[in-house]
Amino acid sequence: MRVVVVAVVAAVAGLVGLASGCGGGSPGSGSGSVTYYRDVLPVVTARCGGCHEPGGLAPFSLVSYDEAHPRAGLLAASTRAGEMPPWLPAEGCGDFEGSRRLSAAEIAIFEAWADGGAPAGAPTDAPPSAPTASDLGPPGATLDPGASYQANRPRATIIAAS
Ligand code: HEC
Numbered sequence: 639m640r641v642v643v644v645a646v647v648a649a650v651a652g653l654v655g656l657a658s659g660c661g662g663g664s665p666g667s668g669s670g671s672v673t674y675y676r677d678v679l680p681v682v683t684a685r686c687g688g689c690h691e692p693g694g695l696a697p698f699s700l701v702s703y704d705e706a707h708p709r710a711g712l713l714a715a716s717t718r719a720g721e722m723p724p725w726l727p728a729e730g731c732g733d734f735e736g737s738r739r740l741s742a743a744e745i746a747i748f749e750a751w752a753d754g755g756a757p758a759g760a761p762t763d764a765p766p767s768a769p770t771a772s773d774l775g776p777p778g779a780t781l782d783p784g785a786s787y788q789a790n791r792p793r794a795t796i797i798a799a800s
Pocket of ligand 1: 681682685686687688689690695696697709712713716717722723724738740
């Protein structure tokens, strides 16, 4: 007996229709030279941090200056080339909820930072750090539906069994 199970990865497919333009908000870079803490870290946190953070699936973290600044040129090159963040849908082929495509302003921040020598800036300029899973602590409540049930959207479909 052979059973083929295909995972239906439903995490991405939310089409947003005519809603606002893609690319999301663009953190203001303000005046003066582009610095890590004020300009780069907010973009990294929003767009790279889920993978490029300690314990993430990417091979290095970008949420610390020490790890990010030696790679400033690489960050600029990979974002300019559209290689990072990974996002396969072709541009102009619909707006997707959760799109990882960077705005031109975000790409320009990486470029300007690398061109300016990748300065750290003042740590006090850093945005407040978002809570991580380990910051959340134990759940405040645990709910039990009382009986087993089938979720509306199965995450796996059996397409062949013999
Ligand atoms: C979905 C996860 C994910 C996100 C989001 C992501 N990365 Fe990556 N990144 C990876 C992985 C995985 C690798 C390692 C790829 C490999 O080794 O082939 C990588 C590699 C890189 C590299 C090294 C490329 C090279 O040629 O060696 C750079 C630079 C990079 N990422 C920058 C970024 C930046 C900047 C962002 C955010 C704007 C970002 N990444 C967002 C997963 C991610």
